[in-house]
Amino acid sequence: MRIIRGLGDIPADWPASAVSIGKFDGVHAGHRAVIAELKALADAEGLASVVATFDRHPLALLAPDDCPQALISTEQKLKLLGETGVDAALVLEFNDALAALPAEEFIDSVLVNGLHAKHVLVGRDFRFGARAAGDVHLLQRLGVADGFDVRLIDDVKPDSIRRVSSTWIRELLAHGDVLAATGLLGHLPTVRGEVVHGAARGRELGFPTANLSPDSEGLIPADGVYAGWLTDAGVRYPAAISVGNNPTFDGVAQKQVEAYVLDREIDLYDHVVEVSFVDRIRGMVAFTGIEPLIVQMRDDVERVRHLLS
Numbered sequence: 001m002r003i004i005r006g007l008g009d010i011p012a013d014w015p016a017s018a019v020s021i022g023k024f025d026g027v028h029a030g031h032r033a034v035i036a037e038l039k040a041l042a043d044a045e046g047l048a049s050v051v052a053t054f055d056r057h058p059l060a061l062l063a064p065d066d067c068p069q070a071l072i073s074t075e076q077k078l079k080l081l082g083e084t085g086v087d088a089a090l091v092l093e094f095n096d097a098l099a100a101l102p103a104e105e106f107i108d109s110v111l112v113n114g115l116h117a118k119h120v121l122v123g124r125d126f127r128f129g130a131r132a133a134g135d136v137h138l139l140q141r142l143g144v145a146d147g148f149d150v151r152l153i154d155d156v157k158p159d160s161i162r163r164v165s166s167t168w169i170r171e172l173l174a175h176g177d178v179l180a181a182t183g184l185l186g187h188l189p190t191v192r193g194e195v196v197h198g199a200a201r202g203r204e205l206g207f208p209t210a211n212l213s214p215d216s217e218g219l220i221p222a223d224g225v226y227a228g229w230l231t232d233a234g235v236r237y238p239a240a241i242s243v244g245n246n247p248t249f250d251g252v253a254q255k256q257v258e259a260y261v262l263d264r265e266i267d268l269y270d271h272v273v274e275v276s277f278v279d280r281i282r283g284m285v286a287f288t289g290i291e292p293l294i295v296q297m298r299d300d301v302e303r304v305r306h307l308l309s
């Protein structure tokens with residue numbers, strides 16, 4: 001997949017395209033349905049398939065207090081988009097200039113002059129342009145003159161009631177329901193970050209844990225203990241994961257993600273790793289001492305082994 005950063009980065013000889021535009025936060029099952037249709041259409045007509053997206057949630061600029069936390073970082077998004085097999089991702093910086101661009105000019109510069117769009121695929125509720133004034137009707141009307149057609153994608157509704165959305169996935173993660181979140185995402189919820197030094201207590205407990213840096217990418221699920229995977233340099237290891245502030249001890253100020261890789265001794269300090277959540281085992285507990293914690297951790301590890309086998 002070719003990554004195009006900004007309109008100025010689009011090659012002058014860019015071919016005719018089928019384009020889908022959106023936030024694509026999570027690259028979830030709804031997004032995947034759009035992308036499947038995008039690719040099918042592009043393949044059938046010999047067009048380039050392009051996902052146009054933003055480097056942040058528009059609300060991060062327009063109303064930061066109301067902006068939901070992103071499910072994934074832009075880099076995680078690009079990795080997931082790459083795995084879908086689209087030809088290109090155009091990442092637009094959502095800055096003041098873009099926010100102020102009238103809907104008609106957005107279409108001109110991004111879709112017509114930039115990407116040479118022949119087909120545009122969006123959901124029914126797609127809004128664009130300054131003050132979100134543009135909607136699918138405007139898009140359809142301008143498309144007639146500008147030589148592209150607009151396809152509206154049906155909502156993906158796993159339970160035939162609620163459509164898949166990043167809001168729904170955020171709610172599930174807030175409850176620690178990583179299993180259901182995985183169903184809606186079409187991939188495991190994953191946090192990516194550098195392994196930093198902790199209190200150096202893990203080894204003493206018999207369970208050394210790789211602690212992820214507080215500025216890791218990806219939305220962290222609710223406090224608790226999870227079964228999952230730690231991926232380092234392309235190798236995936238089974239892991240018992242703790243999310244929380246270690247209440248048995250003084251407690252670290254910040255919510256921490258740490259992973260014990262089963263049955264191994266590996267130096268992970270300074271490595272950038274991915275921690276993926278498969279299933280929740282239990283909540284975080286403030287134990288009265290380290291002995292009961294160790295007994296519980298042994299049991300956690302056996303449950304992880306069983307869940308991942």
Ligand SMILES: Cc1cc2nc3c(=O)[nH]c(=O)nc-3n(C[C@H](O)[C@H](O)[C@H](O)COP(=O)(O)O)c2cc1C
Pocket residue numbers: 197198199200201202203205207209211225240241242245246247248249258259260283284285286287293297300301
């Ligand atoms: C499987 C597992 C379960 C854990 N459960 C708890 C818990 O219930 N309560 C708690 O205070 N800490 C829990 N922890 C976190 C430990 O307290 C922490 O890993 C230990 O203090 C080491 O910290 P360090 O990496 O900063 O040295 C758990 C860790 C793992 C790996």
Ligand SMILES: Nc1ncnc2c1ncn2[C@@H]1O[C@H](COP(=O)(O)OP(=O)(O)O)[C@@H](O)[C@H]1O
Pocket residue numbers: 195196197198199200201202203204207208209210211259260261262263264265266267268269
């Ligand atoms: N099985 C393992 N799982 C996770 N980390 C391990 C493992 N074996 C060794 N390590 C290393 O040990 C470090 C964790 O040791 P620990 O005593 O918990 O110290 P810290 O408090 O710095 O996390 C990890 O960052 C990693 O480099």
